[in-house]
Amino acid sequence: MNRVEPDTLAPPTAWAHATPAVEILSAEKTYPNGTQALLPVDLKIAEGEFITLLGPSGCGKSTLLKMVAGMLEPTDGRLLVWRKPVAELHDCPHKLSFVFQSATLMPWASVQTNVRLPLDLAGVPRKEADARVAEALELVGLDKFAGALPRALSGGMQMRVSIARGLVTQPDLLLMDEPFGALDEITRHRLDADLLDLWRKKKLTVIFVTHSIHEAVFLSSRVIMMAARPGRVVEQFTIDEPYPRTPDFMVSPQFSRYAKQLQDSLLRASGAHEETSR
Numbered sequence: 001m002n003r004v005e006p007d008t009l010a011p012p013t014a015w016a017h018a019t020p021a022v023e024i025l026s027a028e029k030t031y032p033n034g035t036q037a038l039l040p041v042d043l044k045i046a047e048g049e050f051i052t053l054l055g056p057s058g059c060g061k062s063t064l065l066k067m068v069a070g071m072l073e074p075t076d077g078r079l080l081v082w083r084k085p086v087a088e089l090h091d092c093p094h095k096l097s098f099v100f101q102s103a104t105l106m107p108w109a110s111v112q113t114n115v116r117l118p119l120d121l122a123g124v125p126r127k128e129a130d131a132r133v134a135e136a137l138e139l140v141g142l143d144k145f146a147g148a149l150p151r152a153l154s155g156g157m158q159m160r161v162s163i164a165r166g167l168v169t170q171p172d173l174l175l176m177d178e179p180f181g182a183l184d185e186i187t188r189h190r191l192d193a194d195l196l197d198l199w200r201k202k203k204l205t206v207i208f209v210t211h212s213i214h215e216a217v218f219l220s221s222r223v224i225m226m227a228a229r230p231g232r233v234v235e236q237f238t239i240d241e242p243y244p245r246t247p248d249f250m251v252s253p254q255f256s257r258y259a260k261q262l263q264d265s266l267l268r269a270s271g272a273h274e275e276t277s278r
């Protein structure tokens with residue numbers, strides 16, 4: 001694993017020449033109640049990267065992700081997605097999707113109707129929408145459950161429905177806010193592996209928020225470590241391991257080394273928080 005200094009803006013070597021998908025340019029956020037959620041962040045994410053935001057609670061991971069999505073305005077600085085302000089993305093052939101921590105499905109509607117929602121809202125004709133829903137459900141392995149109601153599904157399956165709903169608009173950029181945090185370990189591992197398959201198959205760029213060091217090592221091409229109060233980026237790590245990553249990788253000595261480095265960094269980041277709150 002290569003440790004990258006925090007003030008290094010560019011993605012690591014393997015991605016250095018790729019088109020930037022996301023450029024965060026001195027973007028900072030203070031909420032109206034005065035909470036300084038993020039000091040200026042400078043970060044470039046290349047097309048095709050799998051980036052993880054890791055850090056103690058309250059370090060601004062969700063705030064940063066929501067700013068990339070255009071759900072929150074930065075107090076200062078700029079964010080560009082495919083070189084455009086996110087508010088202008090509707091004129092751009094690229095799309096982004098946001099997947100939340102809980103599946104947030106409509107309980108009264110079938111899996112198919114839940115997944116079709118973004119297409120219905122966008123006015124996509126029914127025939128085309130149904131074909132795209134079928135494709136998205138197949139991608140997440142739920143094609144046989146199109147007619148089921150959410151309550152008939154396990155937590156992991158509901159999360160797959162939520163991912164299918166994220167994929168149905170055929171996004172290029174997937175923003176995921178701790179999507180598997182509430183799931184048991186085995187289900188989480190399975191969904192992590194499936195997500196990596198989707199990322200490769202669909203050539204997605206992913207920004208993924210997690211509290212799990214193991215998930216970060218397994219998934220990421222780069223991990224951004226953040227610290228709290230005020231939220232900021234403190235270190236970056238390249239996970240210099242080839243894909244596809246198999247379960248064997250998780251029990252390898254390299255994996256343990258990466259996990260140890262991230263754990264030390266997380267302790268430093270958490271310590272920085274304690275220092276500033278004393």
Ligand SMILES: Nc1ncnc2c1ncn2[C@@H]1O[C@H](COP(=O)(O)OP(=O)(O)OP(=O)(O)O)[C@@H](O)[C@H]1O
Binds near residue numbers: 062
């Ligand atoms: N709408 C809001 N108004 C005021 N303060 C907020 C708001 N949303 C978040 N905050 C504060 O901003 C800081 C960053 O919050 P954020 O949710 O981005 O952190 P996080 O790293 O995602 O946390 P967690 O890991 O616990 O989900 C925290 O101190 C939080 O209390």
